[in-house]
Amino acid sequence: MSSIDVPYRLQLSTLVHAPAVCHVAARTIAPGHTPPLHTHDFPEIFWIEAGRGAHVLGSGKEALVRGTLVFVAPEDVHGFETAGPEGYALFNLAFSRQHWRAFWKRYAPPGALDLCAAETPRAARTFRLEDGELAQLKLFSHELRQGQRTRAALDRFLLNLLHLVTSLAPREGTQQLPPVWLRRSVRALAEDEDALCQGTSALVRLSGRTPAHLSRECRRWFGKSPTELVNELRLERAAARLAAGDESVVSVAQAFGFSNMSHFYRLFSQRFSTTPAEHRAAARRVLQPS
Numbered sequence: 388m389s390s391i392d393v394p395y396r397l398q399l400s401t402l403v404h405a406p407a408v409c410h411v412a413a414r415t416i417a418p419g420h421t422p423p424l425h426t427h428d429f430p431e432i433f434w435i436e437a438g439r440g441a442h443v444l445g446s447g448k449e450a451l452v453r454g455t456l457v458f459v460a461p462e463d464v465h466g467f468e469t470a471g472p473e474g475y476a477l478f479n480l481a482f483s484r485q486h487w488r489a490f491w492k493r494y495a496p497p498g499a500l501d502l503c504a505a506e507t508p509r510a511a512r513t514f515r516l517e518d519g520e521l522a523q524l525k526l527f528s529h530e531l532r533q534g535q536r537t538r539a540a541l542d543r544f545l546l547n548l549l550h551l552v553t554s555l556a557p558r559e560g561t562q563q564l565p566p567v568w569l570r571r572s573v574r575a576l577a578e579d580e581d582a583l584c585q586g587t588s589a590l591v592r593l594s595g596r597t598p599a600h601l602s603r604e605c606r607r608w609f610g611k612s613p614t615e616l617v618n619e620l621r622l623e624r625a626a627a628r629l630a631a632g633d634e635s636v637v638s639v640a641q642a643f644g645f646s647n648m649s650h651f652y653r654l655f656s657q658r659f660s661t662t663p664a665e666h667r668a669a670a671r672r673v674l675q676p677s
Contacts, residue, residue, distance in 0.1 A: 396630040399429040399483055407536035409482040416440065416467065418474045424466040426627060430487045430503035431459040431479065434516070434524060438475030441468040444509070451475065454516035456524070460505040462577070462623040464659070478528065482541060490545055496553055498567065506573040508565070508608070514555055523551060565608040568594060577620050584644040587613045621645065622658045629667045636663045
């Protein structure tokens with residue numbers, strides 16, 4: 388993997404400046420243009436308005452076609468590729484974690500999965516819109532396209548979007564979703580560094596289930612053992628901290644429960660296809676160009 392493919396962390400502070408509360412971009416991606424893999428310190432929503440491409444993820448690629456709508460969690464590692472001679476047109480919206488959490492807490496339907504949470508399966512954060520629904524979405528975003536970046540404008544859009552995707556849920560599926568207790572325990576673990584350091588024992592405690600029950604449900608819903616899930620969450624947090632500061636690799640690894648450095652380096656390389664030091668250097672080259 389070349390240096391341009393090394394995941395780095397985008398920061399909302401470089402995109403949004405007061406009094407604006409969000410970042411909006413409507414752009415056409417030319418054929419052959421491949422933005423680097425990255426994570427964020429903010430949630431993101433994007434959809435494809437024309438053309439086709441691919442959403443590049445740590446687990447593989449997913450097709451992007453006209454009408455694809457995706458909710459991206461801050462911890463997601465992702466990027467984009469074109470897949471046709473015409474490229475694709477993309478609308479992108481970014482805003483703070485705090486804004487989304489307050490919005491979701493106030494307006495989310497009872498029992499709904501958080502659409503911008505890493506523990507929510509990607510399939511439940513991806514929608515395919517028909518032409519009429521895409522036209523609605525473009526109408527909802529009119530204020531934002533015209534330059535409005537206020538809290539009221541953002542919330543008006545998000546409310547309309549939430550109503551739209553909620554109406555799509557029955558048609559989308561047949562998708563079954565992880566039980567509430569599992570979603571909540573994974574989210575609590577992901578947000579608590581001390582719990583992450585403790586590892587699977589903390590996940591068992593947070594879930595209130597037996598280790599065997601937890602293991603079965605993790606494999607069923609996430610395709611991972613509890614240990615693999617915990618390590619994935621640890622690595623995402625470690626990568627973000629490495630990209631954002633000067634703390635030593637050893638200190639960061641230990642902060643997230645990795646006492647064996649060889650094990651940490653091996654898992655980090657498997658996850659991000661680079662070393663911790665190269666990951667940090669790549670982040671600095673992108674975020675702090677000379």
